[in-house]
Amino acid sequence: MNPLFPLTAATLVLLLGACADTSPGGKAVSARHERFEEMGAAMKAIGGELEKDNATSATVRQSADRLAALAPQVKGWFPAGSGPQDGKRTDAKAEIWTRQAEFGAAATRFEAAAVALKAAADAGDAAKIRAAVQTVGAACKACHQTFKED
Template sequence: MKKLVTAASALLALMLALPAAAQFAKPEDAIKYRKASFTVMGAHFGRVGAMAAGRVPYDAKAAAENADIAAAMSKLPWAAFPEGSDKGETRAKPEIWKDSAKFKEAADKMQAELTKVAAAAKTGNADALKTAFGPAAATCKGCHDNFRKD
């Protein structure tokens, strides 16, 4: 039941993502939205990573479900970086707005890699998942290194 609720929540969030940018009445609304998106994506990606690293037993069904949610969530946070949302409770670096093309390229690359992780997870092959996970994790790290304050 918990997985069904999580999947339904992810689907709802995805459906709401497109008009999200227009819904941010205040910069802090955008910050809350992107933080929530990253939190959910990271939680599901972390579950996949734990299996890929052998910290928890591999479960093909759980890997596929979590990878799908992480891939779907990877589309959400980017609309929540409007001008003015660089102030307040955020760890976003100014480089996001100064070099928005590089930021978009990093976001697109991360989304593509998470799509590969989801496809690998659907094969039911733990080795395929491990192979796809590394490059996806590297895109996350790259974004954190370049665009997130510690």
């Protein structure tokens, strides 16, 4: 092993940390990215269970709970100063800030879909869970098409 490798790796970590945007807008970009990753992981977990025909599993219930808990927060993840128009590196389109009413409506549709998924999961109704997952996915897709860069 090269004795310089640990030093090089440590230096890289320090350099990457120094490049992080620690402004309030930069922190908002990082936080929302992490939360969207968390929601994506929850949807992936649910999808995996549905593929195994385990629609009523504990994983589905826990993942649906997490989506329902995060969904009402989405509107607040895009504060002023955290968009591409502010020089932030983000997949969010400027339309989130310029078409706030439309974005808010899309976020509200996602929230309602996530709550319905949680209710179906809590009830243990496999057919309703499957239908609710489709509705959540459609809400995600509709929002991404308008408000997220490819």
